Amino acid sequence: xxxxxxHILLVSDQAGYGKVALSAQFPVLSHMGYQLYNLxxxxxxxxxxxxxxxxxxxxxxxxxxxxxxxxxxxxFDAVSTGFIAxxxxxxxxxxxxxxxxxxxxLIFSDPIMADDGELxxxxxxxxxxxxxxxxxxxDVITPNYTEAALLTGLPYRPESETEETLRQMIDALREIGSxxxxxxSTLIDGRDVVCGYDHLSKAYxxxxxxxxxxxxxxxxxxxxAVTLGRLMQGRALQDAARMAAGVxxxxxxxxxxxxxxxxxxxxxxxLAMVDEPDGL
Numbered sequence: 567x568x569x570x571x572x573h574i575l576l577v578s579d580q581a582g583y584g585k586v587a588l589s590a591q592f593p594v595l596s597h598m599g600y601q602l603y604n605l606x607x608x609x610x611x612x613x614x615x616x617x618x619x620x621x622x623x624x625x626x627x628x629x630x631x632x633x634x635x636x637x638x639x640x641x642f643d644a645v646s647t648g649f650i651a652x653x654x655x656x657x658x659x660x661x662x663x664x665x666x667x668x669x670x671x672l673i674f675s676d677p678i679m680a681d682d683g684e685l686x687x688x689x690x691x692x693x694x695x696x697x698x699x700x701x702x703x704x705d706v707i708t709p710n711y712t713e714a715a716l717l718t719g720l721p722y723r724p725e726s727e728t729e730e731t732l733r734q735m736i737d738a739l740r741e742i743g744s745x746x747x748x749x750x751s752t753l754i755d756g757r758d759v760v761c762g763y764d765h766l767s768k769a770y771x772x773x774x775x776x777x778x779x780x781x782x783x784x785x786x787x788x789x790x791a792v793t794l795g796r797l798m799q800g801r802a803l804q805d806a807a808r809m810a811a812g813v814x815x816x817x818x819x820x821x822x823x824x825x826x827x828x829x830x831x832x833x834x835x836x837l838a839m840v841d842e843p844d845g846l
Contacts, residue, residue, distance in 0.1 A: 573601050573641075574794070575666075577659055578648030578678070578787075580606040584613035585830030586784035587648055587678075594791040597837040600798070603642065605631060607659075608651045613783045614687050615828040621688075625655050632662050644672040646794055647700055648787065649679075656696035663703040672798065675704040675744070676790040680712040681751075683722050702743030705765075706803065708790050711752035714739060724753050729761075733770055736763045748807050750789060760811055764803040771804040775811045778818040784830035785814050792840060813840050 574595060578587040588604055595602055609622040645666050650656050663673045677697040679689050694716045701707045701717065715722040718738035732754065736747045740763065748762035754772065761772035789810045796806035816839040817831050824832075 572599070572643060572798075573603065574644045574646060574798075575603045575605060575642040576646050576648070577605045577607060577650075578646075579608040579610050579651075580604075581610045581613055583611065584783065584828065585833050586613055587787055590784040590787035590830060590833060591646070591648075591791040593833045593837060594788055594840060595795055597840055598792075598795040598799075600795065605659075607649055607655055613828050613830065615783055621651075623651055625652060625658075628655060628658055632658060636665075641669050642666055642671050644674060644794065644798060646674040646676070646790065647704075648676050648790070650693075650697060650700060653692065653696040653699075656699045660699045660703050663700075667703065667705075672706070672794075673704045674706050674708075674790070674794045674797075675701050676708045676786065677701055677713050677717060678786070680716055681710055683712055683724075685716075698742055701739070704744045706746045706748065706793075706797065707739065707744040708748045708750060708786075708793060708807075709739070710750045710786060714747075714749045714752075717742065725756075727753055729754055729772065732761050732772075733763075736761070736770065740765075746803055748793065748803065750786065750811075760807055762803065762807065767802065773804070773808055773811075776815060778815065778822055780818065780822045780827065782818060782821070782827050782831050784833075785818065788817065788831070788833065789814050812842075816842060 576588055576591055580588045606624050608624055611620040645663055647659055667673050679685055679693045714735050718735055720735050739747045745765040750760050757774050758777045759772050759774050763770050792810035792813045793806045796809050817836045821831055
């Protein structure tokens with residue numbers, strides 16, 4: 567690992583019960599050797615999948631914390647953003663990202679808001695607008711296909727996408743401001759793929775992956791964490807994303823028989839899989 571880029575700030579929500587968001591990313595990136603810091607955007611009682619939950623908005627804490635950090639001169643080698651609860655939070659985080667980027671930080675964003683063609687429970691079209699504010703500051707974004715369609719305003723048509731139409735979607739995301747893009751969980755000619763654009767190599771890419779037909783919340787958080795970790799080790803974006811997809815596949819496959827999948831994957835028991843060679 568490049569020791570000059572070892573301090574990562576994670577900006578996302580913290581679930582009390584369930585391996586998602588900060589609870590999913592911390593063990594992965596800690597295992598990869600990074601020094602981690604966090605700015606929680608909300609405290610959530612449990613994953614939303616249980617159907618009942620409570621959320622504590624932390625906007626006031628975020629505002630005061632960022633002001634404190636600015637006075638103290640704290641800086642990070644990378645800032646990774648996930649769930650953002652409001653337009654005010656988006657403005658706060660976007661401004662902080664600009665300041666950190668000016669000092670050389672990598673800005674990485676997973677615009678968490680939707681899947682399977684629908685916004686997550688409790689979110690509205692307003693969320694789409696303020697997440698555009700965040701991805702405009704990013705070096706790399708990792709939306710799933712639903713989020714990419716919402717952010718660009720392009721049709722959600724997973725069964726009829728082609729390599730050409732997905733490149734148009736990638737270009738539309740880059741027009742918002744992000745330099746590099748990875749779109750996860752999409753289809754090309756009926757085949758599960760990850761696709762994207764790497765601004766450093768100025769090249770589009772795509773690769774297939776094998777889907778395990780079970781659902782665990784938090785897999786996107788694991789994917790983003792591994793991708794970020796590998797990028798900071800000097801890997802090209804396509805290689806980093808392929809490695810991340812391999813990690814998610816191995817973790818899901820190994821735990822597919824777990825009864826309560828709403829808790830997410832038992833990540834701490836699976837960390838050796840982060841180091842296994844990419845088998846995709």
